[in-house]
């Protein structure tokens with residue numbers, strides 16, 4: 001293994017590949033002692049660099065050892081870096097950056113957390129399908145578990161996470177209240193989808209309810225496909241399918257720092273009558289205030 005290591009140092013290879021040469025179940029300590037016992041001439045600086053990097057990613061370190069570099073000190077996200085004093089524009093900027101960053105797939109995917117009337121939480125991914133100053137839209141089945149939760153308790157939390165290998169990790173947490181989109185908005189979006197997705201929505205009549213087998217779903221799909229084989233026939237939107245809009249009252253922008261002193265900037269609507277402590281809380285636009293949180 002050490003010969004391989006020497007060759008790789010000489011060639012300036014990336015340390016990541018080294019993990020392949022560690023024995024299964026070997027430990028960091030084994031690795032060091034192996035190297036100490038040899039009379040090889042490994043550059044100690046390069047060696048410690050390699051050790052540091054190998055340690056953070058070897059499977060032997062387990063999940064506790066998984067650690068990715070994020071942004072460095074010079075890339076902090078500070079209040080002076082906000083491109084707007086209200087959160088919608090800031091969110092749009094980060095979202096557009098995520099959308100155009102290679103390696104980030106489905107930048108519009110977000111975790112949606114709901115809770116029952118009694119506070120029992122539930123979280124799942126959905127796709128953001130509308131973004132405006134009025135709110136963030138997603139579409140689903142009104143019979144689903146999430147929709148039942150929303151009937152009981154309209155307060156939700158959304159989470160976006162955009163991460164790029166060895167570069168940056170950003171998270172946006174949004175809290176808000178949901179409202180149903182109009183039938184017209186849902187119709188428009190439904191008919192903008194590919195026909196196969198429209199049929200898919202019709203197949204899953206009671207999303208989140210148990211069904212005896214996949215065959216039942218496949219049979220429904222075949223039936224609908226033959227019913228609507230003529231593409232000039234409009235597939236009607238089922239009444240149980242449509243959109244929700246999350247109207248945000250809090251946004252938190254989080255950007256990871258390698259030293260774990262992460263940046264967190266929150267925009268929130270102040271409570272009625274709240275006295276603002278100007279040493280930590282700044283007045284934004286459109287009724288928002290913003291502040292930095294301890295990481």
Ligand SMILES: Cc1cc2nc3c(=O)[nH]c(=O)nc-3n(C[C@H](O)[C@H](O)[C@H](O)COP(=O)(O)O)c2cc1C
Nearest residue numbers: 109124125126127138139140141144145146147208
């Ligand atoms: C990336 C991703 C995007 C998804 N987008 C949606 C969506 O836009 N609408 C939806 O109803 N389900 C979507 N799902 C499926 C949901 O996560 C979930 O399984 C389904 O909505 C049922 O959730 P519920 O039982 O909590 O209501 C998505 C799943 C993933 C992994």
